[in-house]
Amino acid sequence: MQALRHVVCALSGGVDSAVAALLLRRRGYQVTGVFMKNWDSLDEHGVCTADKDCEDAYRVCQILDIPFHQVSYVKEYWNDVFSDFLNEYEKGRTPNPDIVCNKHIKFSCFFHYAVDNLGADAIATGHYARTSLEDEEVFEQKHVKKPEGLFRNRFEVRNAVKLLQAADSFKDQTFFLSQVSQDALRRTIFPLGGLTKEFVKKIAAENRLHHVLQKKESMGMCFIGKRNFEHFLLQYLQPRPGHFISIEDNKVLGTHKGWFLYTLGQRANIGGLREPWYVVEKDSVKGDVFVVSGPASETALGLVLAGPAVLPDQGLRRPPAAVASWRL
Numbered sequence: 001m002q003a004l005r006h007v008v009c010a011l012s013g014g015v016d017s018a019v020a021a022l023l024l025r026r027r028g029y030q031v032t033g034v035f036m037k038n039w040d041s042l043d044e045h046g047v048c049t050a051d052k053d054c055e056d057a058y059r060v061c062q063i064l065d066i067p068f069h070q071v072s073y074v075k076e077y078w079n080d081v082f083s084d085f086l087n088e089y090e091k092g093r094t095p096n097p098d099i100v101c102n103k104h105i106k107f108s109c110f111f112h113y114a115v116d117n118l119g120a121d122a123i124a125t126g127h128y129a130r131t132s133l134e135d136e137e138v139f140e141q142k143h144v145k146k147p148e149g150l151f152r153n154r155f156e157v158r159n160a161v162k163l164l165q166a167a168d169s170f171k172d173q174t175f176f177l178s179q180v181s182q183d184a185l186r187r188t189i190f191p192l193g194g195l196t197k198e199f200v201k202k203i204a205a206e207n208r209l210h211h212v213l214q215k216k217e218s219m220g221m222c223f224i225g226k227r228n229f230e231h232f233l234l235q236y237l238q239p240r241p242g243h244f245i246s247i248e249d250n251k252v253l254g255t256h257k258g259w260f261l262y263t264l265g266q267r268a269n270i271g272g273l274r275e276p277w278y279v280v281e282k283d284s285v286k287g288d289v290f291v292v293s294g295p296a297s298e299t300a301l302g303l304v305l306a307g308p309a310v311l312p313d314q315g316l317r318r319p320p321a322a323v324a325s326w327r328l
């Protein structure tokens with residue numbers, strides 16, 4: 001008799017990964033749940049949310065009757081994700097730590113742990129994304145010889161695993177997965193890729209997973225929690241006071257604590273001014289931030305035409321229409 005396919009599912013203690021694990025069990029695979037601890041400090045209320053999440057992930061495993069493991073990547077997260085995040089901020093760029101976390105932690109450290117230590121045939125996460133491979137093809141990849149280095153020829157490019165957008169376009173997370181290596185992508189299953197969030201919640205409710213259903217949706221940057229972003233960053237970066245200057249008439253409108261705290265297109269709250277102002281330029285030498293006033297829609301349009309992939313006021317990055325993972 002053929003041994004069961006072994007899929008190791010990353011369980012965050014949230015509803016998405018819990019339902020992902022449940023669906024994998026229903027498909028008849030041998031499933032193992034793994035919780036990763038990536039951040040060690042307390043949240044804004046002095047509570048270590050990772051411990052609570054870990055307990056929730058453990059309970060999911062009990063309900064689904066699957067083995068549970070916990071791993072710590074606190075050091076790796078600090079070195080490969082957070083330090084890089086701070087360095088980039090200091091240079092005035094606004095990186096997305098979730099993209100870097102997926103690349104270095106979930107789809108590298110966790111992937112290798114699952115395959116090398118737990119003997120996984122494939123890994124799974126609760127991301128809303130799809131790939132060009134069916135489950136059966138994912139399992140076949142175990143024996144495919146990994147191409148070394150970058151793609152060398154058209155054949156390799158043509159046969160690359162494609163990262164495809166999720167059916168639920170509102171929840172689509174392919175942008176955050178865009179730097180995942182081919183090696184990991186080819187052995188990953190995204191059980192939620194074809195489902196809507198609504199349906200995922202319904203599945204959880206019907207399968208005794210109420211404890212994860214009540215949890216708040218994570219909004220990225222897990223290490224910040226509900227804290228004020230600026231306060232958080234200034235715990236790690238030296239303040240560098242400067243001026244907000246209107247780009248239209250060079251008038252000084254107010255002061256800020258560091259030009260690196262702002263991203264192009266972001267709405268800047270300038271003390272005493274009620275109308276919206278948006279960041280259009282930053283001077284790293286003098287430390288000034290240039291702003292423009294105007295309705296959000298006009299500014300947004302100007303920025304989109306000008307190119308930066310950021311929408312004003314929310315700091316949201318614009319996901320590309322289709323994402324292919326070309327990295328090895």
Ligand SMILES: Nc1ncnc2c1ncn2[C@@H]1O[C@H](COP(=O)(O)OP(=O)(O)OP(=O)(O)O)[C@@H](O)[C@H]1O
Pocket residue numbers: 009010011012013014015016017018034035036037038106124125126127217218220
């Ligand atoms: N600490 C963690 N331990 C294990 N897996 C994790 C952890 N954090 C995230 N993941 C995995 O990455 C996926 C996407 O993470 P994200 O932070 O975007 O959570 P999410 O979309 O809110 O999902 P969930 O509802 O499962 O928390 C999760 O579904 C899970 O598979």
